[in-house]
Amino acid sequence: MVGIDWKLLYQYRDLLGLWIRRDIVSKYRQTVLGPLWFIFQPLVTALVFVVIFSKGLKLSTDGVPAPLFYLTGLVVWNYVSQCLNSTSMTLVANSGLFKKVFFPRLILPFSYCLSSLVSMGIQSGVLAICYFYFVVQGADTRPDILVLLLPVLLVQLVLLSFGLGLWISALSVKYRDFHHVWSLIAPLWLYATPVSYPLSAIPSDWQWIIKLNPLTIIIEGFRLGILGVGTFTPSDWLPSVLFTLIISISGTMLFQTVERTCVDSL
Amino acid sequence: MLIPSENNVRVRAKGLSKWYFSQRKSRSSLQDAFREQWNRICRRQMGELNGQVSKPSRQGPLEGTLWAVKDLTFEIKKGEVLGLVGSNGAGKSTLVRLLSRLTDPSEGEAWVEGKVASVLEVGSGFHPDLSVRENALLNGVFLGMRKNEVEDRMGEILDFSQLKDRHSLAVKKLSQGMQYRLAVSVALHSNADFLLLDEVLEVADRDFELRCFERVQKEQERGKSFLFVSHNISQIKLFCSRLLWLNEGSIQSEGNPETVLEAYLN
Numbered sequence: 349m350v351g352i353d354w355k356l357l358y359q360y361r362d363l364l365g366l367w368i369r370r371d372i373v374s375k376y377r378q379t380v381l382g383p384l385w386f387i388f389q390p391l392v393t394a395l396v397f398v399v400i401f402s403k404g405l406k407l408s409t410d411g412v413p414a415p416l417f418y419l420t421g422l423v424v425w426n427y428v429s430q431c432l433n434s435t436s437m438t439l440v441a442n443s444g445l446f447k448k449v450f451f452p453r454l455i456l457p458f459s460y461c462l463s464s465l466v467s468m469g470i471q472s473g474v475l476a477i478c479y480f481y482f483v484v485q486g487a488d489t490r491p492d493i494l495v496l497l498l499p500v501l502l503v504q505l506v507l508l509s510f511g512l513g514l515w516i517s518a519l520s521v522k523y524r525d526f527h528h529v530w531s532l533i534a535p536l537w538l539y540a541t542p543v544s545y546p547l548s549a550i551p552s553d554w555q556w557i558i559k560l561n562p563l564t565i566i567i568e569g570f571r572l573g574i575l576g577v578g579t580f581t582p583s584d585w586l587p588s589v590l591f592t593l594i595i596s597i598s599g600t601m602l603f604q605t606v607e608r609t610c611v612d613s614l
Numbered sequence: 615m616l617i618p619s620e621n622n623v624r625v626r627a628k629g630l631s632k633w634y635f636s637q638r639k640s641r642s643s644l645q646d647a648f649r650e651q652w653n654r655i656c657r658r659q660m661g662e663l664n665g666q667v668s669k670p671s672r673q674g675p676l677e678g679t680l681w682a683v684k685d686l687t688f689e690i691k692k693g694e695v696l697g698l699v700g701s702n703g704a705g706k707s708t709l710v711r712l713l714s715r716l717t718d719p720s721e722g723e724a725w726v727e728g729k730v731a732s733v734l735e736v737g738s739g740f741h742p743d744l745s746v747r748e749n750a751l752l753n754g755v756f757l758g759m760r761k762n763e764v765e766d767r768m769g770e771i772l773d774f775s776q777l778k779d780r781h782s783l784a785v786k787k788l789s790q791g792m793q794y795r796l797a798v799s800v801a802l803h804s805n806a807d808f809l810l811l812d813e814v815l816e817v818a819d820r821d822f823e824l825r826c827f828e829r830v831q832k833e834q835e836r837g838k839s840f841l842f843v844s845h846n847i848s849q850i851k852l853f854c855s856r857l858l859w860l861n862e863g864s865i866q867s868e869g870n871p872e873t874v875l876e877a878y879l880n
Contacts (some may be wrong), residue, residue, distance in 0.1 A: 366761070411812075
């Protein structure tokens with residue numbers, strides 16, 4: 349399927365775990381705070397959002413305590429952002445390795461997507477602690493039955509980031525400036541995604557624009573599942589799932605092609 | 615598929631060629647990339663139906679192509695150490711990369727019985743912050759071993775590289791020579807049936823060189839084959855059972871090391 353050598357991938361399956369470990373170690377072994385960065389980053393961003401969007405601009409958070417609302421969106425957004433940052437550099441950053449060592453290349457971007465799940469897990473822990481705090485304080489926030497769909501949404505999130513990462517990675521081999529394009533798009537994409545505001549705050553005539561963004565429905569789904577507030581309908585979700593499938597399959601195909609020839613051109 | 619005529623053949627190359635475009639080809643578009651991948655999928659399925667191995671070449675050589683290697687036909691027997699000599703740019707590294715599956719041949723094909731592993735650069739994929747043991751594990755998996763296979767041989771690997779007492783030290787704390795010994799010793803303990811060493815033993819001291827030689831001899835007896843690229847004449851004399859002299863991408867002469875060396879050195 350899609351030109352993947354499954355047998356080879358299976359032979360090299362141990363590489364996945366080892367590369368995930370290497371990736372995590374390489375990020376944090378030389379830092380003072382280590383994995384604590386996983387925790388500070390969303391907390392500080394959520395705090396800034398509270399000050400600017402909630403207190404300053406008085407934007408609605410659908411009746412949920414503002415820090416909790418922002419943290420939930422940020423946990424999801426941070427995953428996409430971290431994943432794309434490392435996946436998109438796969439071919440360029442590891443070109444030395446690719447020229448010298450044979451192994452199924454797809455393992456590297458995939459292991460980046462999985463290692464980002466580790467930091468997402470830690471951030472979810474922070475979210476859980478905050479959740480507990482606000483519920484004890486008397487906030488009327490509780491999960492929705494949609495929480496059962498979260499594993500599916502999580503798989504979709506991984507596939508979407510994987511596919512987009514492969515696209516950027518493959519394109520940045522041919523056009524080195526593509527990585528800069530991504531660093532320009534990333535912050536814009538954050539504001540086009542309902543992380544700092546709920547979808548319901550957008551006038552219903554304009555909501556379709558935000559819904560074009562495949563990440564919108566995923567974040568709304570996560571918030572509906574976890575916090576019980578959000579706009580999630582199957583008819584909005586289906587296009588996003590289709591887009592995810594198309595982007596991950598086409599991304600894999602493109603990456604496989606570029607990976608074969610980039611050794612000669614990098 | 616190329617089937618060996620006798621069952622003591624490890625590697626067989628037939629008409630193996632690789633060319634590069636000296637001028638930049640017209641910029642290939644994404645459309646081309648997709649078309650190529652699609653063709654690859656179709657070809658593979660056709661090949662499976664007909665029981666043939668697909669030929670990778672897409673088009674014939676155009677004006678202004680540079681032949682890196684041209685029409686190489688040779689065999690390597692089981693338990694043989696084939697030496698490869700030639701001046702810079704003779705195509706030695708291209709041949710090694712073709713046999714390592716790092717790049718596709720433009721024409722011709724190569725067949726190898728069993729597993730292939732290659733060392734084109736000492737310490738590819740080493741991470742300075744990971745320990746000796748962890749790096750050995752990662753390196754072994756890169757060479758196509760399973761994690762537990764490397765773990766089983768870890769004692770031998772550490773003995774061979776004389777790093778037993780430093781196994782939990784970060785690799786960056788080792789001297790260059792020690793890092794080098796570690797990488798070589800993982801390679802010599804790989805379970806590959808065909809091992810390619812591209813100028814890897816060049817910097818070995820006399821003692822380590824002799825230990826490598828003993829190890830190679832032991833592996834030869836088990837039917838393992840080697841391709842040994844070197845500029846070091848005394849090492850070639852020590853290791854190789856047969857010699858291949860490449861000149862401007864073609865085989866100049868082939869045979870007994872003394873005879874070929876004499877011609878090559880004059």
